[in-house]
Amino acid sequence: MTEYQVPRGTRDLLPETMAKYALVERKLREAARLFGFREVRTPTFEATELFTARSGDSIIEEMYVFSDKGDRSMALRPEITASVVRMYLNEMTKSPKPIKVSYLGSCFRYEKPQTGRFREFFQFGAEILGAPALESDAEMIALASDALSRLGIADLVIRIGQIGIMRQMLQSTRVPREGWPAILHSIDKKEFGQMEAAFEDYGDGGSSDKFSALAELKGGREVLAEAREISGEMEALTYLSTLFDRLEKMGVKGLTVDVGVVRGLDYYTGMVFEVDSPSLGAEKQVCGGGAYALAEVFGGEPIQSTGFAMGIDRLVLALERQGYAFDLSGVWAYVIPLGEKAVAPALGLAAEMRMAEISTDLEMMGRNLSKALAYADVCKARYAIILGERDLAAGNATIRDMKTGDQKPTKLTEIVKIFQALIQHEKQ
Amino acid sequence: MTEYQVPRGTRDLLPETMAKYALVERKLREAARLFGFREVRTPTFEATELFTARSGDSIIEEMYVFSDKGDRSMALRPEITASVVRMYLNEMTKSPKPIKVSYLGSCFRYEKPQTGRFREFFQFGAEILGAPALESDAEMIALASDALSRLGIADLVIRIGQIGIMRQMLQSTRVPREGWPAILHSIDKKEFGQMEAAFEDYGDGGSSDKFSALAELKGGREVLAEAREISGEMEALTYLSTLFDRLEKMGVKGLTVDVGVVRGLDYYTGMVFEVDSPSLGAEKQVCGGGAYALAEVFGGEPIQSTGFAMGIDRLVLALERQGYAFDLSGVWAYVIPLGEKAVAPALGLAAEMRMAEISTDLEMMGRNLSKALAYADVCKARYAIILGERDLAAGNATIRDMKTGDQKPTKLTEIVKIFQALIQHEKQ
Numbered sequence: 001m002t003e004y005q006v007p008r009g010t011r012d013l014l015p016e017t018m019a020k021y022a023l024v025e026r027k028l029r030e031a032a033r034l035f036g037f038r039e040v041r042t043p044t045f046e047a048t049e050l051f052t053a054r055s056g057d058s059i060i061e062e063m064y065v066f067s068d069k070g071d072r073s074m075a076l077r078p079e080i081t082a083s084v085v086r087m088y089l090n091e092m093t094k095s096p097k098p099i100k101v102s103y104l105g106s107c108f109r110y111e112k113p114q115t116g117r118f119r120e121f122f123q124f125g126a127e128i129l130g131a132p133a134l135e136s137d138a139e140m141i142a143l144a145s146d147a148l149s150r151l152g153i154a155d156l157v158i159r160i161g162q163i164g165i166m167r168q169m170l171q172s173t174r175v176p177r178e179g180w181p182a183i184l185h186s187i188d189k190k191e192f193g194q195m196e197a198a199f200e201d202y203g204d205g206g207s208s209d210k211f212s213a214l215a216e217l218k219g220g221r222e223v224l225a226e227a228r229e230i231s232g233e234m235e236a237l238t239y240l241s242t243l244f245d246r247l248e249k250m251g252v253k254g255l256t257v258d259v260g261v262v263r264g265l266d267y268y269t270g271m272v273f274e275v276d277s278p279s280l281g282a283e284k285q286v287c288g289g290g291a292y293a294l295a296e297v298f299g300g301e302p303i304q305s306t307g308f309a310m311g312i313d314r315l316v317l318a319l320e321r322q323g324y325a326f327d328l329s330g331v332w333a334y335v336i337p338l339g340e341k342a343v344a345p346a347l348g349l350a351a352e353m354r355m356a357e358i359s360t361d362l363e364m365m366g367r368n369l370s371k372a373l374a375y376a377d378v379c380k381a382r383y384a385i386i387l388g389e390r391d392l393a394a395g396n397a398t399i400r401d402m403k404t405g406d407q408k409p410t411k412l413t414e415i416v417k418i419f420q421a422l423i424q425h426e427k428q
Numbered sequence: 429m430t431e432y433q434v435p436r437g438t439r440d441l442l443p444e445t446m447a448k449y450a451l452v453e454r455k456l457r458e459a460a461r462l463f464g465f466r467e468v469r470t471p472t473f474e475a476t477e478l479f480t481a482r483s484g485d486s487i488i489e490e491m492y493v494f495s496d497k498g499d500r501s502m503a504l505r506p507e508i509t510a511s512v513v514r515m516y517l518n519e520m521t522k523s524p525k526p527i528k529v530s531y532l533g534s535c536f537r538y539e540k541p542q543t544g545r546f547r548e549f550f551q552f553g554a555e556i557l558g559a560p561a562l563e564s565d566a567e568m569i570a571l572a573s574d575a576l577s578r579l580g581i582a583d584l585v586i587r588i589g590q591i592g593i594m595r596q597m598l599q600s601t602r603v604p605r606e607g608w609p610a611i612l613h614s615i616d617k618k619e620f621g622q623m624e625a626a627f628e629d630y631g632d633g634g635s636s637d638k639f640s641a642l643a644e645l646k647g648g649r650e651v652l653a654e655a656r657e658i659s660g661e662m663e664a665l666t667y668l669s670t671l672f673d674r675l676e677k678m679g680v681k682g683l684t685v686d687v688g689v690v691r692g693l694d695y696y697t698g699m700v701f702e703v704d705s706p707s708l709g710a711e712k713q714v715c716g717g718g719a720y721a722l723a724e725v726f727g728g729e730p731i732q733s734t735g736f737a738m739g740i741d742r743l744v745l746a747l748e749r750q751g752y753a754f755d756l757s758g759v760w761a762y763v764i765p766l767g768e769k770a771v772a773p774a775l776g777l778a779a780e781m782r783m784a785e786i787s788t789d790l791e792m793m794g795r796n797l798s799k800a801l802a803y804a805d806v807c808k809a810r811y812a813i814i815l816g817e818r819d820l821a822a823g824n825a826t827i828r829d830m831k832t833g834d835q836k837p838t839k840l841t842e843i844v845k846i847f848q849a850l851i852q853h854e855k856q
Contacts, residue, residue: 002517002727012515015466036759036789038443066494087440089430135792249775299430347677361464364563
């Protein structure tokens with residue numbers, strides 16, 4: 001029909017899909033508000049250096065980059081945390097601490113399109129800036145847990161680690177600091193062969209076993225003791241123990257220690273966590289976050305920060321996989337005028353219904369009754385209101401229940417009242 | 429503090445501003461839903477040709493354009509109607525008609541930053557595809573009117589014109605079709621000197637007066653008769669009369685005939701309208717739309733279409749100018765533990781409150797009472813809940829009304845119930 005197509009790797013969200021996204025986004029917003037986070041919005045593109053400062057020039061390959069007319073390099077944001085920290089440094093350093101903010105928005109990555117991974121995708125996230133680590137880390141994990149439970153994601157697994165464990169261990173190897181990112185990356189991906197090769201390159205192949213043993217430690221709090229046996233006493237392990245205490249007092253369920261969670265990004269500094277929804281199979285992670293140091297990367301004063309991000313696409317998919325009963329209902333009432341004389345009363349009735357906050361659509365095509373009802377059905381209208389000329393002459397109309405097909409003649413003047421009662425009844 | 433700045437012409441929406449944007453966006457969504465429109469979302473960028481096909485190559489100057497790795501030219505969308513029509517042609521031609529959709533999203537224009545005009549701005553809009561013109565035009569104007577009234581925009585002026593009046597008039601001049609856009613553009617901007625010069629260029633200076641007289645006709649329905657005196661009988665004028673009949677039956681207020689509304693864009697084909705909020709002064713337009721033919725521009729089958737778009741920035745500004753009482757309140761409860769022993773009960777209480785859907789924040793900085801209260805105040809918490817160690821030993825806590833300063837000792841176990849009652853009371 002047209003040569004114009006949606007750009008490769010992106011998609012349109014048609015009404016039924018969009019209804020699911022809107023529901024997920026609304027519930028995530030509600031959860032953040034319930035925890036005292038306040039929403040912010042930052043620009044869709046930023047100076048490219050904002051992202052390279054954090055992740056190195058290699059990230060340029062994975063971003064949409066363009067020059068503006070002042071020949072400044074700009075990038076469509078690959079994530080939103082960097083923007084929040086920039087916003088904080090530009091405009092909020094004087095604001096009372098802590099700063100608790102949340103966001104919702106489009107992010108972009110320039111990679112080969114794959115199933116379930118899009119070049120434009122939607123993220124929800126939250127950050128706490130300026131509160132102590134323990135308090136921030138616990139609050140963020142509690143919010144992630146609450147938001148996902150509130151959404152209806154079942155069987156959440158919250159895997160919590162501490163980047164300091166591996167970092168401190170690395171200090172006692174022969175690997176120089178510039179070799180750490182590659183090793184941490186292979187631990188993150190559980191590519192232990194690659195990790196071993198890296199250790200061997202530095203003439204320290206013997207260290208490899210300890211790291212893979214640590215990286216596979218996963219379970220209840222008893223795991224902290226097992227880690228201690230491998231790594232020795234460590235502040236990071238004591239910290240995790242204190243964090244678990246706090247989270248338990250907050251009633252957070254589904255907690256797991258996972259020493260192998262190190263996250264890909266270099267700017268994490270302490271606690272790191274990921275949340276899985278097992279319903280998703282191999283690509284099960286729905287949330288990731290941790291404590292990070294980004295303000296100083298951007299030339300600002302250091303400030304304690306913890307945040308997380310969730311991908312809306314994965315969340316919608318997880319709910320679909322679980323058979324979640326999305327509410328895809330249409331309007332409460334579909335008004336059908338039959339004949340020219342019925343049009344004016346139909347317009348008046350629709351206006352009156354909408355004024356009373358009752359969602360109402362109107363037959364606009366001049367169709368006959370059966371075709372109009374077929375459309376009302378497709379649009380998932382709950383009721384149809386049929387206005388026939390003869391009925392109208394007696395001040396009447398007919399309400400048809402679109403689920404059962406039951407029809408009831410009604411006084412035109414009472415329709416709004418009847419619907420208010422119907423809606424109250426059905427909402428109970 | 430940092431060299432990293434928000435990109436020129438864009439801005440961060442900090443929490444207070446974002447709360448206003450979120451309110452406006454939520455209410456616009458509600459209005460669309462109430463009228464039976466269903467939300468859709470299209471990509472933030474599109475193939476550049478989608479926009480040049482409609483507006484010519486000159487629009488490239490005003491867009492953010494970049495090449496993707498397949499060397500296809502992409503543009504950040506300057507508006508969303510073109511994307512909706514593309515989406516329709518790609519995926520919805522077989523859907524039952526009419527198609528009624530709405531959208532909310534970022535748009536971009538690459539122009540010199542000016543007060544109140546940003547390079548990234550936020551639009552709400554709606555479209556009806558596939559219904560007859562009269563029904564579609566009336567429904568769109570009714571939605572625009574309802575949405576703006578529901579928002580609280582006062583003294584709306586809805587100016588309705590018909591592009592066919594000027595087009596038909598132009599047919600009886602010596603101006604060839606390729607000269608029309610420039611003349612229509614000068615009429616749109618009320619630059620009559622420029623218009624006259626254009627007519628003179630085509631050796632038809634005498635026509636100029638009729639056009640400026642028509643373009644200045646504005647008022648109630650009596651204006652249609654005045655227009656007829658200048659232009660002669662015209663289908664477009666009869667159409668406007670019928671449209672006004674229908675809108676009056678729908679109870680739409682604030683209607684004005686404005687023959688001078690021709691809108692800038694070439695793809696409008698029939699009714700065109702603009703809505704003003706006089707509170708905004710010179711830049712008073714908050715909504716613009718009309719009937720358009722875009723599907724055929726994209727190589728598809730023609731389909732009757734009417735739509736409008738509103739700028740969220742202008743709407744927020746209009747409400748601010750009117751002194752609209754935005755709800756900028758914070759959480760219901762700010763929980764303050766005093767002393768180490770109070771921390772566990774505070775965490776438990778906050779979790780319990782949040783579980784009961786009562787928005788609750790938690791003192792995380794270990795501050796003393798007066799500093800914690802000062803923070804609760806800044807965050808506009810409605811109440812503070814103070815947990816002192818001695819009170820807790822007796823199972824008590826103190827609820828402080830942050831507006832009045834009144835404090836009341838309370839049983840810890842009854843706090844959730846008390847808040848549920850307080851909230852119900854204050855919401856009434």
